[in-house]
Amino acid sequence: MKGYVAFCPHFHQPHFQLYKTREEAYKNSYEPWLSLLQAFADKEGFFINLHFSGPFLYWIEKEKPQFILGMKELIKRGKAGLIGGLADEPFIQLTSRRDDFFYQIKKYEELTQKLFEVGADEWQGIHIVEREGGEFLLQELSYAARKLGAFPLYYLDAETFYNSHFAYPGSESDYCLKHFGFKDPYSRTTMSHIPQEMLFFALRDEIGGQEYFALPVHSKYRYHLLKRGAFTREDKNITKPVHYYFYIKDALERAGELGEKWGKKIEPILVIFEDAEKFGQWSKDPQGDAKWLEEFFHLVLQDEELAFIGIKDYVLAHGFLDTYPARSSHSYTEWENWTAKRGIRGVVFGDERLRLVLNRLRDVEKKQRQIEEHVISLFSARIFADKMPDDSIQDMYKNAVLNSAERYEIVQRLLELNFSASLALGYQLVNRVRHVVYQEDPKWASRHPSYGSSPYYDMQGLAYLFMAERLLQYMEEALNLVRDEEGLEIKDWDYDGLEEIVIRNKEQFLVIDLKGGCISFHQVLDNKVSCDPDVMKRILERDIDSVAPYNDIYRISIPLIFTETDSRMACSFYPEGGRKETCRHSMRCEIEMEREGEYTVLGNLATVQYKIDEIDKKEDEIRIKLLAEEKIRLEDGDEYNITLTKEFRIDQKGVKCAFKAFCSPENSRIRFFLVPDIAASVSPSDEIDFKPQAWVQIESGGEREILYHLEDKQLREGENISLIDESFVFNEPGDMSYYYRIKSAKGECFINRVNYRLSAGENIEKVVISPAVKNYYQGYVNDEQSRLGYHTSGLAVKPKIAFKDGEAFLKVDISWEFDVKWEADPKAKVVELLAYPK
Secondary structure (H helix, E strand, O other): EEEEEEEEEEEEOOOOOOOHHHHHHHHHHHHHHHHHHHHOOOOOOOOEEEOOOOHHHHHHHHOOHHHHHHHHHHHHOOEEEEEEEOOOOOOOOOOOOOOHHHHHHHHHHHHHHHHHHHOHHHHEEOOOOOEEEOHHHHHHHHHHHHHOOOOOOEEEEEEHOOOOOOOOOOOOOHHHHHHOOOOOOOOOOOOOOOOHHHHHOOOEEEEOOEEEEEEEEHHHHHOOOOOOOOOOOOOOOOOOHHHHHHHHHHHHHHHHHHHHHHHHHHHOEEEEEEEEHOOOOOOOHHHHHHHHHHHHHHHHHHHOOOOOEEEEEEEEHHOOOOOOOOOOOOOHHHHHHOOOOOOOHHHHHHHHHHHHHHHHHHHHHHHHHHHHHHHHHHHHHOOOOOOOOOHHHHHHHHHHOOOOOOOHHHHHHHHHHHOHHHHHHHHHHHHHHHHHHHHHHHHHOOOOOOOOOOOOEEEEEEHHHHHHHHHHHHHHOOOOOOOOOOEEEEEOOOOOOOOOOEEEOOEEEEEOOOOOOOOEEEEEEEEHHOOOHHHHHHHHHHOOOOOOOOOOHHHHHEEEEEOEHHHOEEEEOOOOOEEOOOOOOOOOOEEEEEOOEEEEEEOOOHHOEEEEEEEEEEEOOOEEEEEEEEEEOOOOOOOOOOOOOOOEEOOOEEEEEEEEEEEEEEOOEEEEEEEEEEEOOOOOOOOOOOOOOOEEEEEEEEEEEEEEEEEEEEEOOOOOEEEEEEEEEEEEEEEEEEEEEEOOOOOOOOEEEEEEEEEEOOOOEEEEEEEEOEEEOOOEEOHHHHHHOOOHHHHHEEEEEEEEEEEEEEEEEEEEEEEEEOOOOOOOOOEEEEEOOO
């Protein structure tokens, strides 16, 4: 019996990836891949399945067109087949819209038609992001695939989606054993199931009437592929090509025997799925990896009992083993281990920072839906005019369109035919931005124990999303809808069961969280852009319509506060992982006491629940006063009543916050300090040289000198980074300006500024400057990745204000500027946050 090998490497780069990272991957992996495949193009029997993520294709088309030409030639010669997928590699199951599935797969077909002259009907299969096969996703993706003529064939992990063992006495699902200590003799599964060693055939399934096919992927053949070195010091296993070849032979022979026992004489298939970057980039040795793959390819080609094949070609030629349901709504085992077995959807909704991205997407989706409802209603009113006694048919028609897989295309066409090309373009661009923001990379990589935090990608997407939201507001006006430009709402915006205050004006989107009385999200847009829809359209057309590889969006739009979860704020219940993660946010505050030179933080005032004391809106300013009261009991039994108030004032120009704290009774033996935490998550970047730079300039606010303490200044010498603390004495602060420089891959360089004007009378005794977040998920991701600095988390300013007569206060005015021309003020104190000695 013959066996088949389907090799399926996945080439992946996210939207907004750094220049240096892509260039390194191209040199180490993509260019060597092309050379290797071209060398085998003349070998009889050679075939490979290739999946390129949409973001990868958008980038490489513009930057490395020779790669596209080389791959296109391989496909034309019949040596490679394309596996389709989603244009932006989004976590599409997070969307609130059914039509996003069809939009994504159709957009991907546009890419393969344009670059390779390959339509969806010629795809070998369809790639699912991170192989998360929720039922909703499988149903909708299969429906969308069929509309395009694509074959709904996926690879799913054997260990996750096809359990080899079900319930049995003594297993984890034996509740009698768990609760009473004896084995339940009836804890048995009556349904037949396929053993893992037999999962080398195509399997059929259907959800909601949508038929699809799956080929199981086994982790063994991922881990042993190119296993030329040790994973850890304890790892002594090396896999040579001949070993790998024999593993495959044995697996296929055993599967063939079991298939006959099942009652089907079908030739088996083994699918090898792995990231293409494992070749060359992971090892940094493309020559060694190429030699390994060459030897493996030759072993398969020389064996008459083995053959390379396309995955669809296999199913069409040999059929499927049986209709066998997948255990869906899961992702592959390693991912579920990293993410508490919640899969992608659960991770994003469970993670406080990542949920903010979904909240912003929901804001835009809600506004987009309002416009769509209006456009559909106008059209349906015209269709059914004078034909029905009531409006029920119009409502049914509207709901049918809104729940259609073609919703986007219908509304787009109606805008073109009944309104204007300009409105249709605006709608198209908004929809495109939304999809780009759904991309999986920041939501996956930043929760992987081997990667650092990667808010970079999400922050860029959010910068575009604010423009998209503004564009929708101008569309509302053009469609004679009420233009919702400015607003103040009190609602549970982040779906944590507690209310937040949401403020929106032309240049800001800001959320105040009553838990901690802090700013949990703050997004700003340059006023030169926010009032001009044509400028916004031009920017989105240039950067987003076909997703330009590199751009300078931070020159006009950025989330100022979008902080990581801070390990210092995590609430842990037990060592195995029961915990509540909390983002740092901004404008939290604590009370410290100093006794005999020792400083102690009192209570949990950083996360205490505030209540709204006053709220009003006058002209262009919104004023919000928050109040929290807490009783603190010290170890010696002394009790103190703490009252905290924060008064926010938000207008078009900036944000002001006045902190006040009251402590009673007074105690001459103990000194108390109010310590606000004023944070910004914006950070510098340098895409080519990786030498980000940021500074703090402190202007004198008076003659009195105080102590400043700088934490974790980063000193970089070659590849070595050391962290140092510095203390210095300077005049009490007036304006403190945070300057961060952006050097883009386009060769442009600009500096943005966030300014803090501090006022606390003569009671500021010390100012601490530190990274906004120093560690995230400490103990759960690798130590070196958990550690964050100014270039990854932004800046925090923490003034310490001494209580006098039982009171302490601080006023801070926050403003920002884009693309400033800055030279250090010789009268000011300039602090370098990241240093590169010559």
